[in-house]
Amino acid sequence: MAGLSISALLIRFTLGGLAVVISTLVARKLGEKAGGIFAAFPAVYLAALLTASLDFGGAELVNYSILLSKGAMVGMTINIVIAIIAGYLLPRKGWKKGLAQAVGCWFIISMAVVVLISY
């Protein structure tokens, strides 16, 4: 188990909060679809890179960031599928049921992909 870092928590909190606020403001000004683009701001990935800069430096930081990016490619691809599923389910099932089912799909797909990659 990796250690819990307060700075890592704070970076994630700030980036996540800002992304949701910007998404809301853009949705108000330019419409919901434009707001949706900012809702997909890669906050988790960016936070992971920034946190890595606190623990590593120089060539080690570059190598770790490349490794992180390889893993993030898989996660981002799954998230595209989940966003498509959410866009399909929400108008048909209502936002509560639709969102819950989309999160369920994300969990199942992610689990299957991780199992496939691991074994």
Place this chain on the structure above:
Amino acid sequence: MNTKDLLIRFLLGGAAVMLSYLVTVISPWKILAGIFAAFPAVMITAVLMMGIVSGSKNAAKVANGSVYGMIGGVVCVATVWVTLTISNNWLFSIFLGLVLWLVSSIAVSIARERMKNIHLKYVKNIVGQMREVQIRHNK
């Protein structure tokens, strides 16, 4: 929209991303930690808030818009990866990745809208031609 509303959204968005990180650190199961490392917390929160305030239709629009942002996310990660490999410049790679995230997200969104419009025009033309044929046939 007042400051209090934006503050609640900020707290919720921040908490969601922070919680997904906590799961990756605290979870005793490595597999669960790996899965939550890519949890789309910001999108889920944004869709949830839009659902509460404006209903399912607008929440679906945010989800549809986030597809473009997620495609931009893949472009961002690929850019950081390639630029890091070529230049070894960490800060520049992240900056370029973020710029290309926004540019590619907007480009994909515009391209999709144009394709939709072209498709609509094509369908309208076909329907128009069919009507003309029907009118001629009736005469």
